[in-house]
Each structure stands twice: as C-alpha cells, then as structure tokens.
Amino acid sequence: MNRPALPAPAAFGKVAVLFGGTSAERDVSLRSGKAVLEALQRSGVDAHGIDAVGDFLQTLKTGGYARVWNAVHGRGGEDGQLQGALQLLGLPCTGSGVGASALAMDKMRAKQLWQGIGLSTPPFQMVTAAMVATETDAQAVFAKLGPILMVKPAHEGSSVGMAKVRTAIELQQAVIEALKYDASVIVERFVxxxxxxxxxxxxxxxxxxxxxxxxxxxxxxxxxxxxxxxxxxxxxxxxxxxxxxxxxxxxxxxxxxxxxxxxxxxxxxxxxxxxxxxxxxxxxxxxxxxxxxxxxxxxxxxxxxxxxxxxxxxxxxx
Known part of the structure; x- marks a missing residue:
C-alpha cells in the first residue's frame, strides 16, 4: 500500500513523549517512552520526555507543546483517562480516542461487542471470588467454558495478573490473584x-x-x-x-x-x-x-x- 509521506521534522512542533505513569505496566512504559523519545530526537523532532505522574498535566498545559506521543501503558494512559484530559487541554495525541481506548481496555465489553457482530473470540464469562468459592462452583465454570481456562484481570495489559488453569483449585487461586490487580476478572476458554x-x-x-x-x-x-x-x-x-x-x-x-x-x-x-x-x-x-x-x-x-x-x-x- 501507499504509506503516507512524512513531513519535515519541524512540522510536528514541540512534542511531549509521555511515559511511565502509575499502572502495573510502568516499567515497560518507561522503556517504551525512552525508545520513542530517542528515535524522535534522532529524526530531528523537537521531542521532550515527561513522566505521567504528579502535575504532568500542568507541565503539558504551560510547556508550549503542540502534540503528545503517548507511550503510557495500562490504566491511566491506555483506558481513555489520559485521552480525555488531553482533549480538554486541546492537545492532539497519538492513538485512539476516549471511547475506543476505554472499550479496548475493557476485555469483557470488547468481547461482548465482538460476540454481537459475529467476530470470533474465545467463549468467556466474568467471575468474582464468590462465584468460584467452592470446588463445585469452580467446576461449573470449567463445564461451561472448557477443560483449560485463562484467567485475566479485565483492565490490565502485558499479561499482568494472568494465569492458565486446569483444576478447580487453580481457578480459585488464579481469580484471587487476578483480583489484586482489578475489581473485574474475566475467564475465557484457552485456545x-x-x-x-x-x-x-x-x-x-x-x-x-x-x-x-x-x-x-x-x-x-x-x-x-x-x-x-x-x-x-x-x-x-x-x-x-x-x-x-x-x-x-x-x-x-x-x-x-x-x-x-x-x-x-x-x-x-x-x-x-x-x-x-x-x-x-x-x-x-x-x-x-x-x-x-x-x-x-x-x-x-x-x-x-x-x-x-x-x-x-x-x-x-x-
């Protein structure tokens, strides 16, 4: 396909590269942001790194930035919150907008949408600790979804808090562990x-x-x-x-x-x-x-x- 031509680096103006943040993916985000920042600078773009903690929005508001390269992974950076704040500040930002970011970050609602339009995604259900409190409860989940299951926090990335389980006891333990990262946990059939x-x-x-x-x-x-x-x-x-x-x-x-x-x-x-x-x-x-x-x-x-x-x-x- 015909890839869009890149303008002169100066056309981008002063660029803020946001990274870090406070999610469980902070360490990965710091590395992503560093790589992006250095690449932009090598290309001649006027890029500056900002850790998305504390009063970073004030820094963006008063720093004369023209746009934002968002490298903040996980909640706070990938779920629509940052996108909404930047929209209010009038700062263009890389990637998806508020609604799409929030929807993609929510594994359950994304999969519900895909089910509704006929896009293939593994069978799933939301679970709470109470729903798998007994071995009988946990076995019922296996009976519904399959012999091997994946347990995932519904709003995390980078496989944080995920587990592959084959027994009722493993499922119970995995749900408890996943709940340390998120109030919502999804269980889906392992493909x-x-x-x-x-x-x-x-x-x-x-x-x-x-x-x-x-x-x-x-x-x-x-x-x-x-x-x-x-x-x-x-x-x-x-x-x-x-x-x-x-x-x-x-x-x-x-x-x-x-x-x-x-x-x-x-x-x-x-x-x-x-x-x-x-x-x-x-x-x-x-x-x-x-x-x-x-x-x-x-x-x-x-x-x-x-x-x-x-x-x-x-x-x-x-």
Missing part, C-alpha cells in the same frame, strides 16, 4: 494452538508475528524477561491466504472498537479447527527493544524512526 499478533499503523496492516515460548503461555516473563528463550517469527510462516484472513480479522477487530492511529491485535489459532480467535486489541502497545510492532514494521520496510513518526503523523490533522 490450544499458535499465537499471533498483528500490528496496525494508520490504514496499514503489518505482517503478522508468531510467538513461541517454552513457558506455559506467553506471559509477562516470556514477553519481557525471557533471556532469549521466546522466539518471534516474522514472516510468521502462514500461507498468503491465511495471512490475508488473519490481517482482515485484526483490522475488523480494530475498526469495530473505533480504534485510530495504531494498535496491536493479539490472536490465537485453534490447532484442531484452524480458526483464528481474537483475544484483545492493545491501543498503546509496547515500543521496547523486544516489542512486536517495531519488529513487524521493520519487516514491512519501516525503520523505528519512521515508525514513531508514522504513529505521530495523524496528530497533524487533529
């Missing part, structure tokens, strides 16, 4: 098969990436502290037809939530029926040295410096 992720930048669907980890699933440790044991494949090895199907599914999930600018869509493929299932859409995906969108962008012919400017480009029209 046994390869995992893929698809980056979207503007209207461009990037090549898919497949992930392999020796761990039980692609958890926080596998993502950020694997010591090289997690393997990434891009191209992912899919046939042209399957790649097109996966890309179209990812774009459908992205568009259905009203996402804009860029995102990363996580998908599983069932090893038995070969069907793709969307897990979630990440509206502020990682931009660290191990992150997936930069890997796919590189295969698509985009340098990291070009990528961060392409993500910033739509803010010129806001």
């Amino acid at each position: 046994s098969g390869p995992e893929y992720t698809v980056g979207i930048v503007g209207d461009e669907v990037l090549p898919s990436i497949s992930m392999e980890t020796p761990r039980d699933f692609y958890d926080y440790q596998a993502k950020y502290h694997s010591g090289g044991t997690t393997q990434y494949h891009c191209p992912s090895g899919l046939s042209a037809a399957d790649e097109a199907e996966l890309g179209a599914l990812a774009k459908w999930a992205f568009d259905s939530l009203g996402c804009k600018g860029w995102s990363r869509v996580d998908v599983m493929r069932d090893g038995s029926n070969q069907q793709f299932y969307v897990l979630e859409v990440n509206t502020v995906p990682g931009m660290t040295e191990t992150s997936l969108v930069p890997k796919a962008a590189k295969v698509a012919g985009m340098s990291f410096e070009q990528l961060v400017q392409q993500i910033l480009l739509p803010t010129l029209a806001q």
Whole structure:
C-alpha cells in the first residue's frame, strides 16, 4: 500500500513523549517512552520526555507543546483517562480516542461487542471470588467454558495478573490473584494452538508475528524477561491466504472498537479447527527493544524512526 509521506521534522512542533505513569505496566512504559523519545530526537523532532505522574498535566498545559506521543501503558494512559484530559487541554495525541481506548481496555465489553457482530473470540464469562468459592462452583465454570481456562484481570495489559488453569483449585487461586490487580476478572476458554499478533499503523496492516515460548503461555516473563528463550517469527510462516484472513480479522477487530492511529491485535489459532480467535486489541502497545510492532514494521520496510513518526503523523490533522 501507499504509506503516507512524512513531513519535515519541524512540522510536528514541540512534542511531549509521555511515559511511565502509575499502572502495573510502568516499567515497560518507561522503556517504551525512552525508545520513542530517542528515535524522535534522532529524526530531528523537537521531542521532550515527561513522566505521567504528579502535575504532568500542568507541565503539558504551560510547556508550549503542540502534540503528545503517548507511550503510557495500562490504566491511566491506555483506558481513555489520559485521552480525555488531553482533549480538554486541546492537545492532539497519538492513538485512539476516549471511547475506543476505554472499550479496548475493557476485555469483557470488547468481547461482548465482538460476540454481537459475529467476530470470533474465545467463549468467556466474568467471575468474582464468590462465584468460584467452592470446588463445585469452580467446576461449573470449567463445564461451561472448557477443560483449560485463562484467567485475566479485565483492565490490565502485558499479561499482568494472568494465569492458565486446569483444576478447580487453580481457578480459585488464579481469580484471587487476578483480583489484586482489578475489581473485574474475566475467564475465557484457552485456545490450544499458535499465537499471533498483528500490528496496525494508520490504514496499514503489518505482517503478522508468531510467538513461541517454552513457558506455559506467553506471559509477562516470556514477553519481557525471557533471556532469549521466546522466539518471534516474522514472516510468521502462514500461507498468503491465511495471512490475508488473519490481517482482515485484526483490522475488523480494530475498526469495530473505533480504534485510530495504531494498535496491536493479539490472536490465537485453534490447532484442531484452524480458526483464528481474537483475544484483545492493545491501543498503546509496547515500543521496547523486544516489542512486536517495531519488529513487524521493520519487516514491512519501516525503520523505528519512521515508525514513531508514522504513529505521530495523524496528530497533524487533529
């Protein structure tokens, strides 16, 4: 496809790169923000880093900034709160707006929407500690959803608080652990098969990436502290037809939530029926040295410096 041409770096004006924040993903966000900031500066953009804590909104208001590159992962940065505050300040921001950010961050409501429009996503339900208080209660969840389940905080990213469970006791323990991160917990059927992720930048669907980890699933440790044991494949090895199907599914999930600018869509493929299932859409995906969108962008012919400017480009029209 024809990728939009980048303007002269000065066209972006003074750019604030927001990172850090106070969510469970703060450490990853600090690394993402540092990488984005340095790439923008190497490209000649007048970019300045700001940790999204304390009175950072006042700093943005009085600092003469023209726009914001948002690298704040998780709650407070990816769930519509920051987007709403920046909208009130009149500052254009990378990525999705208030509504799409909030919807994508809420795994339950995103999946309810996908169910409603017929987009494939694993069967799921919300649970509380009381709903799995007894072994009989927990076994009822397995009876409804399947023999292996994934337990997830409904409003966290980077696999924070997630667990793969096979027994009633494991389910009870996993729900209690997930509730430490969120008041809402989702349980969904585990899809046994390869995992893929698809980056979207503007209207461009990037090549898919497949992930392999020796761990039980692609958890926080596998993502950020694997010591090289997690393997990434891009191209992912899919046939042209399957790649097109996966890309179209990812774009459908992205568009259905009203996402804009860029995102990363996580998908599983069932090893038995070969069907793709969307897990979630990440509206502020990682931009660290191990992150997936930069890997796919590189295969698509985009340098990291070009990528961060392409993500910033739509803010010129806001």
